[in-house]
Structures are given as structure tokens and as C-alpha cells.
Amino acid sequence: MKILVLNGPNINMLGIREPGIYGKSSFADLLALLEETAKAEGLEIEQYQSNHEGDLVDKIQQAYGKVDGIVINPAAYTHTSVAILDALKAVSIPAVEVHISNVDAREAFRQISYPGMACVHTIKGQGLDGYRQAILWLRDHLSR
Numbered sequence: 486m487k488i489l490v491l492n493g494p495n496i497n498m499l500g501i502r503e504p505g506i507y508g509k510s511s512f513a514d515l516l517a518l519l520e521e522t523a524k525a526e527g528l529e530i531e532q533y534q535s536n537h538e539g540d541l542v543d544k545i546q547q548a549y550g551k552v553d554g555i556v557i558n559p560a561a562y563t564h565t566s567v568a569i570l571d572a573l574k575a576v577s578i579p580a581v582e583v584h585i586s587n588v589d590a591r592e593a594f595r596q597i598s599y600p601g602m603a604c605v606h607t608i609k610g611q612g613l614d615g616y617r618q619a620i621l622w623l624r625d626h627l628s629r
């Protein structure tokens with residue numbers, strides 16, 4: 486089973502960026518967690534991070550026919566990107582949305598998620614462990 490983990494803008498700044506909200510773990514720690522999860526669960530995990538909306542759209546399109554599931558943290562594009570929503574709908578690959586912080590308890594503009602409208606599940610407010618939870622949820626969903 487192949488899972489693509491996509492991260493949007495500023496996720497590469499984890500550990501530096503607003504540690505009171507996103508925690509002290511770094512982006513390298515997140516990559517290590519993904520590798521550990523892949524090994525422990527016998528999954529093939531590819532990860533990709535970009536600060537650019539079109540790059541994320543390209544990556545979703547390229548996943549068509551090659552990937553079984555997508556875990557995506559669109560970051561700030563969560564609240565603006567109809568393009569990422571449409572890309573997820575275009576490829577119809579089951580996707581789980583992840584947010585490190587609990588967006589529900591934050592500003593009003595974070596309450597809408599466009600890509601989330603094409604996702605089968607969302608995990609919020611679990612810190613980096615949310616990615617592991619999303620991968621396991623997706624694995625179970627795809628095995629059903």
C-alpha cells in the first residue's frame with residue numbers, strides 16, 4: 486500500500502514557527518515519524534512539502550494511478566484553496582486531512598476547509614502524532 490503525505494506552506498518551519506501552537510518538534514522529527522510509521526506498518530510512504538499551491542496541485546495530479554491514499558496538511562491553503570479541493574476530487578484518491586493544531590479553537594478564518602470537503606476523514610489538534618493516526622486510519626479504510 487502506497488501513501489503520499491503532503492504538507493503545505495510553513496510546515497517545513499516546524500520547531501521554529503509558533504512553538505506554543507505547533508510544538509517544539511522540527512520538520513526533521515516529522516519526517517522521522519513518517520519513516521518509523523512506514524517501517525512499523527509495512528507501508529510505502531512518500532512525503533512532499535511545498536510552499537506553493539500549484540506544486541501541491543501538480544503532486545496530487547501526479548499521484549493519479551500511482552498512490553492508494555493521501556494524507557494532507559494543506560496548512561494555510563486549507564482555508565483558501567479551491568484548486569487543491571478540485572485536484573483531490575479530480576484524482577478521487579481517498580484522502581485524510583491533518584492539522585497539527587486544533588483549528589476549531591482558533592480564528593474564525595480557520596474554520597473553513599476547502600480541501601477537507603474532498604477528504605474522507607480529518608484529524609486535528611493531535612500534534613505530530615496526528616500524521617501517524619491519519620496514516621493508520623487511511624490504512625484501515627483502504628483495507629476495508
Ligand code: DQA
Nearest residue numbers: 558560561583584585586595
Ligand atoms: C495548520 C493550521 C492552519 O490554519 C495553518 O495555516 C497552518 C497549519 C495545522 O497544522 O494546524 O499552517 O494546518
